[in-house]
Amino acid sequence: MQIKQRYYTPKEYLAQEEVAEFRSEYRDGEIVPMTGGSINHNQIAGNVYAYLKFMLRKTDFKPYIGDLRLWISRYRQYTYPDVLLIKGQPVFHEQRPDTILNPCFIVEVLSKSTKNYDRTDKFRYYRSIVEFQEYILINQYEIGIEQYTKTEGDSWLFRAYESDSKNIIFHSINVEMAIEDIYENVEFALAETE
Template sequence: MTATIQASSKRYYSPEEYLELESAAEYKNEYRDGEIVPMTGGTTNHNQIALNVSVALSIAFKQQDYRVFIGDVRLWITRKRFYTYPDVMVIYGKPEYFNERKDTITNPQVIMEVLSKSTKAYDRGDKFKAYKTIPTFQEYILIDQTKIQIEQYSKTANKRWLYREYDDEDTALVFNSLELEVSLLDVYEKVNFEETESEENGEA
């Protein structure tokens, strides 16, 4: 039997309580230093973009020591006491599991989020600030699902990030930390922008 976590502004949970509730929850929730916050449901375009990127990366990484995780793998950010589920994560070498939990990692090199109307400000703001505290984190990719537009933040030095924007389907997304390119045509394959507005209006 599944359950839905009821977040409350008056109640703060320990990480252990969150994990116990999350294991039985019907929908995914974030844990933000004591607060449990329901995550919004994804659209078909959101899912298609995440799938496209993960497939392209997985193919490119054959015979290389990189791992690609999508959606259901949880990330623990120690310095912020924060659990979340990035859309796509790339890890170099072996995953570092938190407390030996095979569903929770701590060492992403690249994190990718597909933006939605309800979460884009958070993804660009507080969530990015939390990600920056991860020692292994080198690159952040934000993909718009309503039009061809990708924002890229690449770490160049301590607390310094290089910003680049892509908005031409004939170009390629160049990962600075991976020495890899992915065509924007591949990123947005089978994405129907005409469906985006109606899909996003139905988001939780």
């Protein structure tokens, strides 16, 4: 006996999200609960956000962390990037101040359950956003950063970082950050217990 999958409209999802104890993403009719964040996940996202907040003060770029929802209309997706930047003013979806349309830079901290999705389908969805210029994927279990920067002709340049002795340059915003600062206070031994 098969169980029929229930599909939700975006309006139904948003109504549920307003009263839910835990956040969920919306994937073209399906509501997908988000996995719980680990202490390393939280530390990495916080480190990147705090650095960008400091470095980009008095510029046209504004960083946001965790709870700001993103609507990707082409693929009918609501998602919550770990860290994102908006250049200029946020463009709100349907006048909702909790849902934006125009990030130019997104950081995702990889977890075991979402790493493949973050690298493939989610990246494809993000690329449909006109303003989107740079995507950073950070491994929370060991030092490892994947950087995708948009170039001319809608191509994407890939760089990988696997040592904390280097710096990473976020090319779309011209900001350099030490990889050891990204991983400050991260204890990889904690990840083994997850």
